[in-house]
Amino acid sequence: MMPGFVLFLISSLTLATVYALVALALNFEAGVDGLWDLGVVSFFAAGAYAYAILTVGPPDQMQVYRLGFGLPLWIGVIGAAGAGTLVAYLIGRASLHLKHVYYLITTFAFAEVIREVLTNERWLTNGTAGMYRMAQPFKSSFETNLYPLVLLLVMVAILVVVFIALNRVTKRPFGRALNALRENEDLAATAGMAPYRYHLRSAMIAGAVAGIAGACYVWFNTVIVPQQFTSSITFVAWTVIVVGGLGNNRGAVLGAFLLILTEDVLRLFDLSSTVAVRVASARVAVIGLILMAVLRWRPRGVLPEKRPRFSRSEALVPAEAPAQGLQQVGSGE
Amino acid sequence: MENFVFGIVTGSIILLGAVGFSMTLNSDHFVNVAHGQMLLLGAYLALYFSKLTGNFALGAIISVIMTGALGMLFYAAVYRPIKTKGPLILLFTSVGLSYFIWGIVGAVSGSQTQAYEIPAVRAIRVFGTPLITSYELTIILVAVIFAVSLHLFFAKTRQGKLIRAVADNHDLARIRGINPLRRALYVWFIASGMAAMSGIFLGMISSIDLELGWKQILIILSATVLGGLGSTYGVMFAAILIGLSMELGILILPSHYRSAIAFAIIIIVLLVRPEGLKSVVPALRGRPVESDMESL
Numbered sequence: 303m304m305p306g307f308v309l310f311l312i313s314s315l316t317l318a319t320v321y322a323l324v325a326l327a328l329n330f331e332a333g334v335d336g337l338w339d340l341g342v343v344s345f346f347a348a349g350a351y352a353y354a355i356l357t358v359g360p361p362d363q364m365q366v367y368r369l370g371f372g373l374p375l376w377i378g379v380i381g382a383a384g385a386g387t388l389v390a391y392l393i394g395r396a397s398l399h400l401k402h403v404y405y406l407i408t409t410f411a412f413a414e415v416i417r418e419v420l421t422n423e424r425w426l427t428n429g430t431a432g433m434y435r436m437a438q439p440f441k442s443s444f445e446t447n448l449y450p451l452v453l454l455l456v457m458v459a460i461l462v463v464v465f466i467a468l469n470r471v472t473k474r475p476f477g478r479a480l481n482a483l484r485e486n487e488d489l490a491a492t493a494g495m496a497p498y499r500y501h502l503r504s505a506m507i508a509g510a511v512a513g514i515a516g517a518c519y520v521w522f523n524t525v526i527v528p529q530q531f532t533s534s535i536t537f538v539a540w541t542v543i544v545v546g547g548l549g550n551n552r553g554a555v556l557g558a559f560l561l562i563l564t565e566d567v568l569r570l571f572d573l574s575s576t577v578a579v580r581v582a583s584a585r586v587a588v589i590g591l592i593l594m595a596v597l598r599w600r601p602r603g604v605l606p607e608k609r610p611r612f613s614r615s616e617a618l619v620p621a622e623a624p625a626q627g628l629q630q631v632g633s634g635e
Numbered sequence: 636m637e638n639f640v641f642g643i644v645t646g647s648i649i650l651l652g653a654v655g656f657s658m659t660l661n662s663d664h665f666v667n668v669a670h671g672q673m674l675l676l677g678a679y680l681a682l683y684f685s686k687l688t689g690n691f692a693l694g695a696i697i698s699v700i701m702t703g704a705l706g707m708l709f710y711a712a713v714y715r716p717i718k719t720k721g722p723l724i725l726l727f728t729s730v731g732l733s734y735f736i737w738g739i740v741g742a743v744s745g746s747q748t749q750a751y752e753i754p755a756v757r758a759i760r761v762f763g764t765p766l767i768t769s770y771e772l773t774i775i776l777v778a779v780i781f782a783v784s785l786h787l788f789f790a791k792t793r794q795g796k797l798i799r800a801v802a803d804n805h806d807l808a809r810i811r812g813i814n815p816l817r818r819a820l821y822v823w824f825i826a827s828g829m830a831a832m833s834g835i836f837l838g839m840i841s842s843i844d845l846e847l848g849w850k851q852i853l854i855i856l857s858a859t860v861l862g863g864l865g866s867t868y869g870v871m872f873a874a875i876l877i878g879l880s881m882e883l884g885i886l887i888l889p890s891h892y893r894s895a896i897a898f899a900i901i902i903i904v905l906l907v908r909p910e911g912l913k914s915v916v917p918a919l920r921g922r923p924v925e926s927d928m929e930s931l
Contacts, residue, residue, distance in 0.1 A: 400905055414853055415895050415899055590732060
């Protein structure tokens with residue numbers, strides 16, 4: 303039997319892995335590409351529910367959902383990635399011709415509509431009562447005591463694979479094209495990059511990754527209810543990548559672990575439930591302060607995006623034109 | 636009929652929140668997510684001060700003034716210093732500020748749902764059918780008074796014109812000797828005060844809880860988009876329209892979808908006509924400040 307502290311640490315780290323995956327997804331579309339997406343939770347929720355519906359068994363007497371295929375777990379994960387991609391495609395198809403603030407508001411609105419649908423369509427999701435007894439990977443092969451550690455390792459493995467894959471895509475011509483579109487869409491378009499098609503693809507990649515993160519979230523919780531998919535997930539993911547360093551994958555992962563661990567440290571103390579609620583709120587206030595402070599004094603984040611350096615162009619560009627990360631995304635138009 | 640009246644009431648509440656939001660958007664050109672939390676702050680300050688003074692109306696007025704003052708403070712301390720860094724930095728700073736306000740309110744008041752201690756009132760009967768309570772009537776009246784007086788303020792008074800001048804062209808206004816900081820502070824005072832009113836009224840017709848600000852900011856965004864970014868009159872009109880469609884929509888759709896209706900409206904409007912209502916109704920267009928909005 304593992305001591306309480308270790309169990310607690312494992313659970314925190316597992317949650318941080320989920321957030322790191324969502325942050326990586328968001329970082330790809332918002333940091334590498336320049337989409338202001340306030341609805342990344344849509345992909346996350348789609349992935350989680352796709353996984354749940356594909357793998358869960360038939361309902362018991364208390365439940366009202368009609369679907370529950372009881373399929374193997376790996377099909378569930380593929381389904382989760384597929385559902386995330388599909389939702390990203392549909393939302394992107396509809397709203398990618400909008401710019402900046404308009405895009406931001408539309409994606410935000412889509413996320414809320416999706417959550418309302420998940421809450422109300424009980425035949426699909428069992429509503430707010432949720433679905434439970436979710437399948438977890440390799441559950442039967444290990445002892446119950448040891449299982450949290452196994453789950454953490456599985457998720458870290460997924461995180462590593464996703465991280466390497468995204469890093470490679472970022473460095474390939476596709477990723478550089480997204481960078482170019484982010485910096486100056488008109489110029490990139492004249493160089494032959496079709497903005498809409500590239501944006502759609504980057505959103506779909508983000509959708510796939512966030513969908514997988516959704517499946518991981520289900521493993522972590524073993525239950526799924528619509529209340530888990532509020533827009534606060536989106537805001538947390540944005541906080542993570544802004545603090546970690548927009549455009550930098552390592553920053554996204556680091557940010558996720560920092561944020562979840564700062565959040566969870568305070569849970570270690572034994573507090574009565576009324577005090578605990580207040581402490582939880584105060585913690586959010588502290589995170590707000592950190593976010594404001596980072597944006598003010600380190601607007602490019604803790605680990606700023608590395609800009610590629612080309613010796614010839616360096617000579618051409620005057621030295622006093624610094625790359626400004628976030629700032630340039632915003633004011634560069 | 637009941638739904639229609641309630642739609643107007645809901646619309647009036649949205650109007651008070653959305654007009655303030657739209658004013659800050661026009662004056663500083665960024666999406667101030669923390670505006671939703673100003674509703675929350677106003678609602679809770681009113682709760683606190685009405686308990687303290689034993690008089691709800693007095694508590695509400697104190698709360699409106701205090702929230703307005705805090706709005707000015709937040710602007711001067713948080714947004715103003717980073718104004719040159721672009722709208723995305725400002726947007727996420729406002730997310731940080733939202734967390735901050737939400738966290739402080741939650742830490743002080745706890746997470747339980749609360750209600751104002753105001754006496755229950757009977758609806759006023761018109762031709763024998765109960766139509767509207769005195770609270771609802773007050774809400775509508777306050778919204779109308781504010782809509783009209785804001786119009787007069789911006790159209791007729793010198794200060795109102797100066798504010799519009801700064802919103803139109805910040806640098807030109809400065810060259811002409813207008814102090815932009817002072818105008819911006821007026822804007823933030825009025826906007827935050829109105830946000831407080833909106834929050835208090837929400838509490839009067841139902842109850843207040845910590846999620847109020849997050850829920851409301853999206854509806855405010857819908858009204859702003861539907862009205863067309865940058866058009867104050869368009870936003871007023873859109874607020875009423877959204878209030879009505881939310882309350883009338885539940886006659887057709889299941890009532891759980893009440894707020895989804897507002898969001899579905901934004902999605903449809905943005906997909907069909909991103910310029911919002913002002914592109915359909917020329918009278919709503921107002922002064923052309925859109926050139927700035929395009930760059931957002």
